[in-house]
Amino acid sequence: MGGSVARTLLDSAALTWTETVLIEAAATGVGAALTQLVARRGAHRVLAAAGGPAKAERARKLDADEVIDHNDPEWPARLRETLGAISVDVVFDSIGGETADVMTPLRGRMLGYGFLSGAPAQLSAMDLITRGLTFVGCAGPQWLARVAAERAATLESAVAGELEALVESVLPLTQASEAHRLLEDRVPLGKIILRPDT
Known part of the structure; x- marks a missing residue:
């Protein structure tokens, strides 16, 4: 199931493979599948947010370029420091709550598919409008139908070695x-x- 969701998220994100990507909860479940697929297909830079040392190490083994511990309450600030002058083109958001203001103006997009923090990402319509950002909600019956349609291709990815269970x-x-x-x-x-x- 995680691989099918990850493949559907990638399709919805329309990555150019020259972009910087942030994957939240990147060491387990959907996040781990995303980390594998994005890293192995060659995104420009793969940033991972993972909770705690063991999960951070797992995200590194899944080929994330850099890992931030999202258990640290200051993780959005740590992310900004890690990025320096660079911004994030695509955020795969499964944590929600406070988000780091790091998306690339005019082309930055966030795909929200969960909120482990207990609340959706704190983005307003004004945030999106004034910076030209896009938020894509990934839920509901039509979304789940797309996920179901990816199951066979996900199994093929696993057989081909692109996606490890x-x-x-x-x-x-x-x-x-x-x-x-x-x-x-x-x-x-x-x-x-x-x-x-x-």
């Missing part, structure tokens, strides 16, 4: 409560598979 662990079905606890604590770096007892 990241599995954290395989647990017996009797440990479903433990799997839920791990997910709620946001510990895993990959999928948790529940195996029925035989």
Whole structure:
């Protein structure tokens, strides 16, 4: 599922592959699939936001050029420092909340597909209008239909080695409560598979 969402996000972003990209929550789930696909297809610069040292290391292994820890409350400022005079052309936003004002005027675009912070990205219509930015909401029935249509191509990407399935662990079905606890604590770096007892 994560790979199908990532492929649909990439299609919606219309990347030119000469652009600077920011991927939030870049070490797990959809973010990990995005990081792999964007880095391996050759974006100009891939910036990743990941929560904590283990996830930051995972984002680096997935070929992100630079990684910022989004658990740091000052991460938007750290991102600005990392960028220097450069701006971000495309933001894949799954965190929401306060966003760094780093998008490229007139062509910067943000694709919002989640809000791990508890609130959508804090962008107003005035932010978009005065700087010529684009916000694309990625949700709803039509969006999900596009994601479903990408499933076969996603499997082909995995077979071709472009997209690695990241599995954290395989647990017996009797440990479903433990799997839920791990997910709620946001510990895993990959999928948790529940195996029925035989």
